[in-house]
Amino acid sequence: MKLNKIILSFISALAILLSTSVVSFAKVVGDKIVLGAAISLTGKYSSNGVHTQNGYNMAVDRINSMGGVKVGGKTYKFEIIYYDDESNPKRAAQLAERLISQDGVEFMLGPYSSGLTKAIAPVTEKYGVPMVEANGASRSLFTKGYKYLFAVLAPANLYLDVAIDLAVEKNNGKPVTVAMAFEQDAFSQDVRLGVLDAIKRTGSKKVIDDKLPKELNDMAATLVKVKQMKPDVLVVSGHTKGALTAIRQIAEMKVDVPMLAMTHCDAAKLSKQHGKNSQYALCASQWHKTLTYKDDFFKNGMKYAADFEKEFGYDPPYQSAESSAALLVFKDAFERANSFDQKKVRDALAATNMQTFYGNIKFAPGGQNVDKPMVLFQVMCDGSGKCENKVVAPTKWASAKLIHPIPKWSER
Amino acid sequence: MDFMVFQYPMITVQACLDGLLLGILFALIAYGMALQWGVMNIINIAQGDLVILGGYIAYFMYLYGIHPAWGVIVSPIIMYFIGVGIYKLVINKVVDRDLFISILATFGISILFMQLMNFAFGADVVLANSGYGTTMLFDNNVTLPNSKIFSAFVSIVFAICLVIYMKKSKLGRAIRATAQNARAAKILGVDTEKVYAATFGINAALCGVAGALISITFTIHPYMGLPYTIRSFMIVIVAGLGNLPGVAMSGMGLGVFEEFADYILGTEFRIGSVFLLLVLILVYRRFKLSRKREYLK
Numbered sequence: 001m002k003l004n005k006i007i008l009s010f011i012s013a014l015a016i017l018l019s020t021s022v023v024s025f026a027k028v029v030g031d032k033i034v035l036g037a038a039i040s041l042t043g044k045y046s047s048n049g050v051h052t053q054n055g056y057n058m059a060v061d062r063i064n065s066m067g068g069v070k071v072g073g074k075t076y077k078f079e080i081i082y083y084d085d086e087s088n089p090k091r092a093a094q095l096a097e098r099l100i101s102q103d104g105v106e107f108m109l110g111p112y113s114s115g116l117t118k119a120i121a122p123v124t125e126k127y128g129v130p131m132v133e134a135n136g137a138s139r140s141l142f143t144k145g146y147k148y149l150f151a152v153l154a155p156a157n158l159y160l161d162v163a164i165d166l167a168v169e170k171n172n173g174k175p176v177t178v179a180m181a182f183e184q185d186a187f188s189q190d191v192r193l194g195v196l197d198a199i200k201r202t203g204s205k206k207v208i209d210d211k212l213p214k215e216l217n218d219m220a221a222t223l224v225k226v227k228q229m230k231p232d233v234l235v236v237s238g239h240t241k242g243a244l245t246a247i248r249q250i251a252e253m254k255v256d257v258p259m260l261a262m263t264h265c266d267a268a269k270l271s272k273q274h275g276k277n278s279q280y281a282l283c284a285s286q287w288h289k290t291l292t293y294k295d296d297f298f299k300n301g302m303k304y305a306a307d308f309e310k311e312f313g314y315d316p317p318y319q320s321a322e323s324s325a326a327l328l329v330f331k332d333a334f335e336r337a338n339s340f341d342q343k344k345v346r347d348a349l350a351a352t353n354m355q356t357f358y359g360n361i362k363f364a365p366g367g368q369n370v371d372k373p374m375v376l377f378q379v380m381c382d383g384s385g386k387c388e389n390k391v392v393a394p395t396k397w398a399s400a401k402l403i404h405p406i407p408k409w410s411e412r
Numbered sequence: 413m414d415f416m417v418f419q420y421p422m423i424t425v426q427a428c429l430d431g432l433l434l435g436i437l438f439a440l441i442a443y444g445m446a447l448q449w450g451v452m453n454i455i456n457i458a459q460g461d462l463v464i465l466g467g468y469i470a471y472f473m474y475l476y477g478i479h480p481a482w483g484v485i486v487s488p489i490i491m492y493f494i495g496v497g498i499y500k501l502v503i504n505k506v507v508d509r510d511l512f513i514s515i516l517a518t519f520g521i522s523i524l525f526m527q528l529m530n531f532a533f534g535a536d537v538v539l540a541n542s543g544y545g546t547t548m549l550f551d552n553n554v555t556l557p558n559s560k561i562f563s564a565f566v567s568i569v570f571a572i573c574l575v576i577y578m579k580k581s582k583l584g585r586a587i588r589a590t591a592q593n594a595r596a597a598k599i600l601g602v603d604t605e606k607v608y609a610a611t612f613g614i615n616a617a618l619c620g621v622a623g624a625l626i627s628i629t630f631t632i633h634p635y636m637g638l639p640y641t642i643r644s645f646m647i648v649i650v651a652g653l654g655n656l657p658g659v660a661m662s663g664m665g666l667g668v669f670e671e672f673a674d675y676i677l678g679t680e681f682r683i684g685s686v687f688l689l690l691v692l693i694l695v696y697r698r699f700k701l702s703r704k705r706e707y708l709k
Contacts, residue, residue, distance in 0.1 A: 042531065047534050239537075241631055
């Protein structure tokens, strides 16, 4: 018994010793800059979690193979420690704690989704660890006064307000009527706030304002109301489930609406799962491969998409593109700071002003990227039923002309 | 509060029809639950997850180019064996214990299934397209997706087949005997172990049918099972065990109730209202029960 105790205390002493010696590795080891990331590799966000990880890995390989990061006259290479947060905010916060205090990581990359970013941000903030995140768009992330959080993407409230502006423009500048259906989660409700702002700004009127519960896969009631009220625009945001359900039921119930705008179309593989039924849907996107932004590492969107496809076997969704951009931002900031001091890197990040293949990046004091507008694409199908996403707004990047109003079901 | 649903008669008709078609599907799932609850005294929390698994079977057939409607045949066959498997692995160890243990066990199975499905099929929301088109009624004012009509029709066919099977076949009689008195049935030579396994299998098969139908009418996702469990639990509570017409009626009633709650209270309260109704019914039942007890005193 006594011997057992002695052995046990010996082992625990050894364990403590080992764990402290692990800490002395950390951040910059030899010629490596170690970044930490908690990512949803399992659980309900796992598919987008993998897109995020692929985006990170793609950029790490590219930057490392093209000379790495130059700081203080020395070249460093990126390396990322990943943990699986199981799509669970509590776990994500724990893992952030672990990455920072046990693994000694001094710079972090963001997780997937607003909810998980919200869970991690207080931790990175507490330790003063700069985090560049690419997949948390909720407005509430940028109103808390976080100093170490930087997001390469546009905030959620900007996702669909362009659609309202577009509808007003198509209505010869006159106000429109809007029907809204938004899921009850942080992200979709932020999108809703943005739409509400746009409605107010344009003097438009909301005629339906439904909130969809998380478990719901039936929107029939909302759509019946839409049929009755005949709004000019129908706006739907409820992640992939919302997009898929809306398209299925709009087609089945033959709901005619001049403009249909939503989020998560490409994550939902809308045109693949629904084919021609998804035609004419307008989708908000952070990025599209046909945009003409440029950088030295990935050249442009088309090149990025081709390289990504070659490596991972599928067309990159915007979740991957923005994740890759996060690393370009880090590299740029390290080189400008010319140091690994967290404060200096943080200040360099705050002063970022660059163009990547993903878009221009410049952070507002709240940490959101204010230099990159959202784009809207429209699903367009040819005669053989093959559908493609074509950018239609803003006009500067449009590769096709918006089809408006959407033809009635009886005429299709 | 919005009473639009009553202001336009066409919307009222639409809501009723949508609710009824949906309710028939719910009733099918609830019937499976009632069967197994009545025979084995087990409340299966994993009911909804079995439904979703059945949906994935139809979805995979669709992916491989087979029309998902065939899932209605294939999915129950596969699910029957999965059900028997679950029984042999877990349920036979808890079947004679009290209700709490079985709830705990099936709750565990539910979590396991969710995670396994997520692991195997991914976290994407998926659906199978039947391409069935739409039926228009009343000058195109009321639209009924044919997939919903198809699913209600198939549910009714399966329910009728099951009733006949229960009445006429040997196994059906054995199941009914076991439900009435397991000990007596055993003494009279019924192999109750087999009966239990078959019952669990039949329940899983019914879930398989319902899942296949859900994959062609709505969407499926590994974590979407719980609302189906709750609904079927609630239908069974209202209808009572071993009462098929009751299950059908209360299923359709619940479907219509949900639709109207959606219109009147708003979509955000749709599933919440089901929970609320469940609480109210349980309170009412308790109240009635306690009155009865007083009377007995």
